[in-house]
Amino acid sequence: MARAGDDSKRRLTSNKKRKPSSASWLTRQLNDPYVKRAKADGYRSRAAYKLAELDEKFGLLKGVRRVVDLGIAPGGWSQVVRKRAPQAAIVGIDLLEVEPLDGVTIFQMDFMSDEAPRALRDALGGEPDLVLSDMAANTVGHKQTDHLRTMGLVEAGAWFAVENLAPGGAYVAKVLAGGTDNDLLSLLKQHFKTVKHAKPPASRKDSSEWYVIAQGFKGREGPE
Numbered sequence: 001m002a003r004a005g006d007d008s009k010r011r012l013t014s015n016k017k018r019k020p021s022s023a024s025w026l027t028r029q030l031n032d033p034y035v036k037r038a039k040a041d042g043y044r045s046r047a048a049y050k051l052a053e054l055d056e057k058f059g060l061l062k063g064v065r066r067v068v069d070l071g072i073a074p075g076g077w078s079q080v081v082r083k084r085a086p087q088a089a090i091v092g093i094d095l096l097e098v099e100p101l102d103g104v105t106i107f108q109m110d111f112m113s114d115e116a117p118r119a120l121r122d123a124l125g126g127e128p129d130l131v132l133s134d135m136a137a138n139t140v141g142h143k144q145t146d147h148l149r150t151m152g153l154v155e156a157g158a159w160f161a162v163e164n165l166a167p168g169g170a171y172v173a174k175v176l177a178g179g180t181d182n183d184l185l186s187l188l189k190q191h192f193k194t195v196k197h198a199k200p201p202a203s204r205k206d207s208s209e210w211y212v213i214a215q216g217f218k219g220r221e222g223p224e
């Protein structure tokens with residue numbers, strides 16, 4: 001099989017039988033400049049650049065002290081937070097096991113479980129000023145079901161943010177095309193000063209993912 005590392009366009013050369021979808025995924029990975037960059041920069045995922053680009057556009061990591069990373073595996077986003085905000089405490093959660101990351105507390109747990117919010121809160125030792133969610137539900141191939149399941153995660157992340165953020169804090173989450181549905185949008189608009197959508201350049205054009213960026217948490221004393 002071809003190995004990543006030089007600049008020429010690569011095709012899979014082995015005779016091993018693959019499903020067409022997995023073969024095209026592999027070919028795309030091998031030719032993806034962000035995958036190559038991630039390797040060179042020591043990031044665990046190309047997703048790291050999505051957060052880095054969102055940070056450049058929205059100033060998300062400036063001065064943050066406590067960060068929650070929902071759907072942390074394999075850890076690219078937390079690596080970016082560590083690099084750009086070395087002073088910040090970081091707590092992450094994922095269904096999958098994650099290799100330990102220096103300075104990051106990691107739970108292998110379902111964020112939708114009853115225990116998760118408390119575990120994250122206790123480990124953080126104070127109110128987060130940034131809640132990140134790159135969670136995506138495993139797709140079943142039925143578009144509407146996939147959309148609903150992922151939006152369920154985004155919504156749960158939004159409630160966690162609203163119930164825990166420090167005033168002035170931010171919530172950033174991956175959403176699917178069609179953006180944020182009306183209920184979620186009105187929840188975010190009620191509790192945050194600005195709510196925007198963005199598709200960072202590192203997000204593949206053919207992917208339906210977008211990000212919602214809610215900044216300026218108004219606090220729990222009663223929204224304006």
Ligand SMILES: C[S@@+](CC[C@H](N)C(=O)[O-])C[C@H]1O[C@@H](n2cnc3c(N)ncnc32)[C@H](O)[C@@H]1O
Nearest residue numbers: 045047071073074075076077094095111134135
């Ligand atoms: C796109 S990946 C995250 C990539 C990560 N931001 C990075 O930079 O390495 C999405 C993750 O969400 C996780 N996830 C999905 N549903 C979850 C849930 N209910 N609780 C915790 N993690 C979940 C998946 O296991 C997956 O690892």
